[in-house]
Every structure is written in C-alpha cells, then in structure tokens.
Amino acid sequence: MARMAGSDELNHIQNSLAGDTEAYAALVKQHQKMVHAVAFRMTGSLADAEDLTQETFLRAFRQLDSFRGEAKFSTWLCKIAMNLSLNWRARENRRGDVHAKWAENAISENDSCDQFPDELSRRVQNALNKLPAKQRAAIVLTVYENRSHAEAAKLLNCTEATISWRVFAARQKLKRWLQPILHEQL
Amino acid sequence: MNNSELESALKKAQMPARPEAFWEMFPRRVVHRLNRPPVWDRARRHWLPRLAWGLGMAMCILVAFAIGHWHGRMEKNDAFVLLQNGKMLREVLTLFPNRVRAIVQDERGLQLVLSDQPNVPMSTPLWVKICDGKQCSSLVTFSGQELEIAGQKITVLSDAEGGIILEGNQFVWSSSARNFAQGGLKIEAKRLNSITL
Numbered sequence: 034m035a036r037m038a039g040s041d042e043l044n045h046i047q048n049s050l051a052g053d054t055e056a057y058a059a060l061v062k063q064h065q066k067m068v069h070a071v072a073f074r075m076t077g078s079l080a081d082a083e084d085l086t087q088e089t090f091l092r093a094f095r096q097l098d099s100f101r102g103e104a105k106f107s108t109w110l111c112k113i114a115m116n117l118s119l120n121w122r123a124r125e126n127r128r129g130d131v132h133a134k135w136a137e138n139a140i141s142e143n144d145s146c147d148q149f150p151d152e153l154s155r156r157v158q159n160a161l162n163k164l165p166a167k168q169r170a171a172i173v174l175t176v177y178e179n180r181s182h183a184e185a186a187k188l189l190n191c192t193e194a195t196i197s198w199r200v201f202a203a204r205q206k207l208k209r210w211l212q213p214i215l216h217e218q219l
Numbered sequence: 220m221n222n223s224e225l226e227s228a229l230k231k232a233q234m235p236a237r238p239e240a241f242w243e244m245f246p247r248r249v250v251h252r253l254n255r256p257p258v259w260d261r262a263r264r265h266w267l268p269r270l271a272w273g274l275g276m277a278m279c280i281l282v283a284f285a286i287g288h289w290h291g292r293m294e295k296n297d298a299f300v301l302l303q304n305g306k307m308l309r310e311v312l313t314l315f316p317n318r319v320r321a322i323v324q325d326e327r328g329l330q331l332v333l334s335d336q337p338n339v340p341m342s343t344p345l346w347v348k349i350c351d352g353k354q355c356s357s358l359v360t361f362s363g364q365e366l367e368i369a370g371q372k373i374t375v376l377s378d379a380e381g382g383i384i385l386e387g388n389q390f391v392w393s394s395s396a397r398n399f400a401q402g403g404l405k406i407e408a409k410r411l412n413s414i415t416l
Contacts, residue, residue, distance in 0.1 A: 054250045057249075058246035058249065059246070061250075062242075065242060065245050065246065070234060074234075079237075091249065148235030148236075149235055150236070156232075158234075172229070177229070204222060207229070208220045211220075211228055215220060
C-alpha cells in the first residue's frame with residue numbers, strides 16, 4: 034500500500050488507519066493548501082473552499098482503507114476534492130431552485146472579491162467562475178495543479194480527448210473574457 | 220492572445236491569502252470533527268474513540284429502555300407516533316439539556332443522537348419522516364442538525380415562515396415545494412409547535 038508515498042507519509046497513513054488522529058492531522062497539514070487551492074479555484078468562495086477542504090479530509094479519513102497507493106496520496110486527495118467541488122456546484126444549483134433568496138444571501142456572504150490582492154486575480158477568478166464546471170475543473174487541474182491531460186483525465190474519470198476538448202473550449206472563453214484586462218496591463 | 224499568454228495570466232492570478240494562524244488551526248479543526256460522536260453509519264465506527272462510543276451506546280440503550288418501559292403498552296404500529304409525544308420528548312430533552320441532536324425511530328428501534336458538548340440550541344422540535352420504498356425512518360430533531368438518514372447525510376433546516384427544508388447530497392426538499400424530493404424518497408415534515416420546551 035502507498036508505494037508512491039514518502040516514508041513519513043506512509044507512516045502517517047498507517048497510523049491514521051489505526052485510528053491515530055494526530056497522525057492524520059500531520060497529513061492534513063501537509064496537503065491542506067493544495068486541497069484548499071483546488072476548492073477555491075472551483076468555487077470562487079473562501080467560505081465554500083474551507084467547507085470543501087474540511088469535507089475532503091473527513092471523507093478521505095473515512096475512505097483511507099481504500100487508498101491503494103496506486104497514485105500519490107496528494108493525487109488521491111485531489112480527486113476527492115475535485116469530486117466534492119463538482120457536486121457542490123450541482124448542489125448549489127439545486128439549492129437555488131428551492132430557496133433562491135437564501136442562496137443569494139449565501140453568495141453575498143461568500144463573496145471573496147474584496148480579498149483578492151489585485152484586479153487581475155479578481156478578474157481571472159471571475160472568469161473561471163463563469164466557465165462550465167467541467168471546463169473549469171480541466172483548467173484547474175492542468176494549469177494550477179500542473180497535471181498532464183492524461184492525469185486530469187484519470188482524476189475526472191474521462192478520456193484524454195475529452196480533457197483536451199474541455200481545455201480548448203475553456204481557453205477560447207477565457208481569452209475572450211480576459212482580453213480587456215490583459216490589454217490594460219500591457 | 221496566444222495560449223502561453225493566457226496561461227501566464229492565469230498563473231499570475233493569486234488567491235486571497237489566509238493568515239498563517241488559519242493553517243495552523245486547520246488540522247485541529249479537522250481532527251475535532253473526526254472525534255465527534257458517531258452518527259449513523261456503523262461501518263465508520265472503527266475510527267471513533269472507543270470510550271466515547273461505549274458511553275454513547277450505554278446512554279442510548281438506557282434511554283431506549285426507559286422510553287420503551289414508559290410506553291410499553293403502545294403497539295408497534297404506533298411507533299412513529301411516539302416521537303410526537305410531548306411528554307417523552309420533554310423528558311429526554313431535560314435528561315440531556317442542549318445535547319440531543321435527534322431522536323430516531325427506524326427498523327432498528329429507537330435511537331438517541333447526542334452531541335458531545337451541550338451546544339445544540341433550543342428551538343421548536345421538527346418531526347421528519349423519510350421513506351425510501353423499503354423502510355421508513357422517523358425522527359425529531361432541531362433546525363441546523365446534520366444527520367445521516369437512509370444512508371445519506373441530510374441537513375434539516377427551518378425557515379422564518381415555518382417551512383422545513385431538507386438538504387441531502389442528492390436532493391433538496393422543502394415543505395413548501397414538495398416536488399423537489401428526488402431519489403424515490405417520500406418525505407413528510409412538520410414543526411412540533413405544541414411542544415413547549
């Protein structure tokens with residue numbers, strides 16, 4: 034098990050499996066920023082990213098015995114985070130159908146606009162938010178997580194061709210939406 | 220704009236920064252949630268502290284026995300009505316002030332879900348019945364509680380107008396828009412306004 038994990042990481046995984054939550058805390062500390070980054074890029078909200086990051090680690094702990102070490106532990110976590118983020122979007126949409134008013138409040142509360150360090154960062158995230166979730170996932174994995182199309186395809190349970198198409202389609206939109214800000218900056 | 224210019228712009232974009240204290244505390248918060256008392260999924264029990272689980276089980280058995288004794292004459296068909304019994308609810312809530320997250324009646328019998336801290340706010344109890352075609356679970360809980368019922372996590376909420384909303388991973392149900400329930404679940408819910416705490 035966990036052939037690709039480092040020896041410390043392997044120890045932490047084995048101890049976590051034995052119920053040692055302190056060992057699991059060490060694993061959380063090691064991977065929390067990566068998981069949070071994936072969740073934030075997918076949701077555009079700090080509050081939702083925090084919830085999703087917690088949920089990712091809770092789910093990973095409960096499913097730890099299913100981690101076979103065929104991929105890196107970080108890849109396994111990334112897959113859980115991505116699946117939760119994609120489900121979060123669907124859930125948010127359903128929530129909007131039922132109590133749109135609550136959702137509006139939630140969106141305004143979750144607004145992270147004022148916390149971006151600069152205008153480019155804010156505009157890029159807004160553009161990502163406008164992409165269809167699966168195209169956004171393809172961009173997050175290939176651009177921000179530096180995954181190859183083959184790795185992204187495995188993570189998203191689709192073919193490499195599908196990923197390539199999603200990346201292509203997303204790039205066309207992002208170029209159109211971000212053209213003005215890039216012009217301003219030149 | 221070519222692909223490399225776009226990629227460069229995307230990578231330049233930074234995320235809002237979290238203070239270092241947030242990252243220091245985050246693993247603690249995850250571990251705290253891991254150590255919460257068990258909810259429903261028996262398959263997950265192994266990672267809970269054995270002592271907490273033992274105590275929780277003992278309390279559940281005691282309360283179930285007491286409730287069964289008090290209502291010994293009730294027939295099985297009346298089981299779901301039991302949860303709407305004001306006297307029984309008041310007694311359980313008095314026994315565990317601010318710790319009762321839910322009282323559940325399902326095919327396994329009557330079960331009590333307690334919080335490990337007295338942090339469950341007092342509010343009007345909500346009665347919920349969920350049937351998935353094979354079996355039914357009936358429970359009394361409070362707004363804001365996240366429970367695992369019929370194999371899925373469900374958050375029970377009440378709104379200012381007296382409506383009840385159930386939010387699961389795969390569905391959202393509202394007492395004011397009942398057609399949103401999905402996955403073959405049949406759901407009923409109401410506020411137990413007559414029960415004063």
